[in-house]
Amino acid sequence: xxxxxxxxxxxxxxxxxxxxxxxxxxxxxxxxxxxxxxxxxxxxxxxxxxxxxxxxxxxxxxxxxxxxxxxxxxxxxxxxxxxxxxxxxxxxxxxxxxxxxxxxxxxxxxxxxxxxxxxxxxxxxxxxxxxxxxxxxxxxxxxxxxxxxxxxxxxxxxxxxxxxxxxxxxxxxxxxxxxxxxxxxxxxxxxxxxxxxxxxxxxxxxxxxxxxxxxxxxxxxxxxxxxxxxxxxxxxxxxxxxxxxxxxxxxxxxxxxxxxxxxxxxxxxxxxxxxxxxxxxxxxxxxxxxxxxxxxxxxxxxxxxxxxxxxxxxxxxxxxxxxxxxxxxxxxxxxxxxxxxxxxxxxxxxxxxxxxxxxxxxxxxxxxxxxxxxxxxxxxxxxxxxxxxxxxxxxxxxxxxxxxxxxxxxxxxxxxxxxxxxxxxxxxxxxxxxxxxxxxxxxxxxxxxxxxxxxxxxxxxxxxxxxxxxxxxxxxxxxxxxxxxxxxxxxxxxxxxxxxxxxxxxxxxxxxxxxxxxxxxxxxxxxxxxxxxxxxxxxxxxxx
Ligand code: NOJ
Ligand code: CA
Numbered sequence: 001x002x003x004x005x006x007x008x009x010x011x012x013x014x015x016x017x018x019x020x021x022x023x024x025x026x027x028x029x030x031x032x033x034x035x036x037x038x039x040x041x042x043x044x045x046x047x048x049x050x051x052x053x054x055x056x057x058x059x060x061x062x063x064x065x066x067x068x069x070x071x072x073x074x075x076x077x078x079x080x081x082x083x084x085x086x087x088x089x090x091x092x093x094x095x096x097x098x099x100x101x102x103x104x105x106x107x108x109x110x111x112x113x114x115x116x117x118x119x120x121x122x123x124x125x126x127x128x129x130x131x132x133x134x135x136x137x138x139x140x141x142x143x144x145x146x147x148x149x150x151x152x153x154x155x156x157x158x159x160x161x162x163x164x165x166x167x168x169x170x171x172x173x174x175x176x177x178x179x180x181x182x183x184x185x186x187x188x189x190x191x192x193x194x195x196x197x198x199x200x201x202x203x204x205x206x207x208x209x210x211x212x213x214x215x216x217x218x219x220x221x222x223x224x225x226x227x228x229x230x231x232x233x234x235x236x237x238x239x240x241x242x243x244x245x246x247x248x249x250x251x252x253x254x255x256x257x258x259x260x261x262x263x264x265x266x267x268x269x270x271x272x273x274x275x276x277x278x279x280x281x282x283x284x285x286x287x288x289x290x291x292x293x294x295x296x297x298x299x300x301x302x303x304x305x306x307x308x309x310x311x312x313x314x315x316x317x318x319x320x321x322x323x324x325x326x327x328x329x330x331x332x333x334x335x336x337x338x339x340x341x342x343x344x345x346x347x348x349x350x351x352x353x354x355x356x357x358x359x360x361x362x363x364x365x366x367x368x369x370x371x372x373x374x375x376x377x378x379x380x381x382x383x384x385x386x387x388x389x390x391x392x393x394x395x396x397x398x399x400x401x402x403x404x405x406x407x408x409x410x411x412x413x414x415x416x417x418x419x420x421x422x423x424x425x426x427x428x429x430x431x432x433x434x435x436x437x438x439x440x441x442x443x444x445x446x447x448x449x450x451x452x453x454x455x456x457x458x459x460x461x462x463x464x465x466x467x468x469x470x471x472x473x474x475x476x477x478x479x480x481x482x483x484x485x486x487x488x489x490x491x492x493x494x495x496x497x498x499x500x501x502x503x504x505x506x507x508x509x510x511x512x513x514x515x516x517x518x519x520x521x522x523x524x525x526x527x528x529x530x531x532x533x534x535x536x537x538x539x540x541x542x543x544x
Contacts, residue, residue: 017271019466020057022366027064029407032419038426041087055456058105070178075116079196096204105206112193113212114179137180138172151224152248184216201268213274217254219247234305258294271296281323288328297331308346310481310498330363341404344377349537352519356539359455360494362470374448377403378430409437446521458516464490477503496539506531513542
């Protein structure tokens with residue numbers, strides 16, 4: 001199945017994370033190797049050929065560390081090992097070796113903001129006020145009357161403070177009460193966590209996705225957050241949105257931490273992409289660092305906030321491009337394990353246009369596993385819900401992240417080749433499997449999988465598409481969006497229609513250009529005079 005385009009010689013001067021495409025794998029859901037219904041590292045190893053065939057440059061693996069699973073593995077009880085249900089360190093090493101052999105880089109998730117309450121550090125910290133690790137977490141006395149030390153609210157609802165009877169103090173947790181926040185103002189914590197980075201670097205990883213990168217430093221005085229007038233991100237988070245999160249998130253001291261981390265990464269040629277939920281683009285851009293000396297890329301969740309129409313999408317792209325510091329490299333995502341799937345958010349045909357957008361904008365794309373098949377959210381029966389966020393908010397179905405975390409579909413067989421037919425997978429596979437699986441789509445030249453693969457190939461063979469400048473093109477119908485990607489000696493033009501009906505365009509930029517990929521996968525016509533008719537929800541990439 002592996003073909004040679006992964007081995008193509010590239011411009012060695014450009015770091016891989018600039019020209020490459022990242023593919024996010026939720027390890028419990030990719031491939032079960034040992035037949036217990038849970039995806040594992042050995043399963044990923046088996047599927048690396050597929051990933052190489054698809055044309056991916058790097059995989060980002062969501063947490064696979066030992067964990068009591070109070071938050072899908074984002075509650076880690078040992079930062080430097082593999083959860084026995086998912087494998088062991090030897091399998092991880094084999095994964096890195098095999099991936100590298102196929103030209104695929106490996107990015108691991110790292111969770112510096114909090115540990116599990118079952119991590120030995122927290123067990124020790126909790127044991128007494130005198131514990132040498134007491135200050136590794138954030139402990140405070142109750143306010144007079146016994147209430148929590150401040151007004152901070154968990155994104156999942158309720159106070160961020162839990163009272164610990166034994167020592168009579170509250171501890172801080174921005175997320176689940178089983179995810180106590182580490183105290184990054186303590187140098188020993190910082191050093192211990194930097195050692196975790198070093199541990200994985202020594203095992204050969206090529207980069208990190210840093211969880212909650214915008215919140216590891218809090219206000220040193222832990223002051224109350226002021227009230228807010230409304231939601232400030234892409235979703236309605238209820239009570240959480242009634243505060244301005246100025247003291248629990250986005251503290252300026254974060255920058256110092258990333259400036260100290262950067263040389264550790266650079267010494268290994270590794271990159272960091274940080275989870276930054278910041279929707280004021282100037283503040284978002286600050287995570288690159290004044291001298292581009294902090295995160296290589298703060299995740300850009302702009303497209304998750306878009307109304308899916310040409311104007312809103314273009315506005316977001318243009319604002320990101322404007323906000324970028326000089327020399328900073330952008331990145332784009334359409335979905336991840338925390339969001340409803342793109343095909344469910346906007347529909348199947350628009351999701352194909354979205355895939356073309358993702359893979360042709362200037363910046364590193366991160367593609368969520370299964371989106372290359374057009375996987376949709378899978379309904380989860382109440383008795384099978386796993387996501388703590390959903391369990392804590394039974395009245396808010398939108399809070400359930402399980403529907404976007406269901407097993408990858410490989411075949412149309414029972415359980416889709418994810419796990420043996422007689423084993424129950426950890427989350428349901430879904431009903432719409434017949435057409436949405438790798439086997440069915442691999443041989444269908446017009447499938448979403450064929451489209452994704454074709455786009456990745458065009459992106460690799462046309463340097464302007466991966467590295468060229470971005471310039472929007474004016475003079476297109478209001479429900480279309482066009483842009484040029486250009487280098488001094490090559491270019492490409494992308495035209496996307498968000499309309500339910502055909503649209504005609506005439507653009508001088510299209511003159512003598514040929515369709516290198518259409519979302520409909522059925523044309524390669526030449527536009528002699530710059531004229532093109534796009535069908536409903538059609539996008540085309542043109543190259544000379
Ligand atoms: C962001 C992760 O993407 C999400 O899945 C997790 O629940 C929180 N961080 C807490 O770690
Ligand atoms: Ca397994």
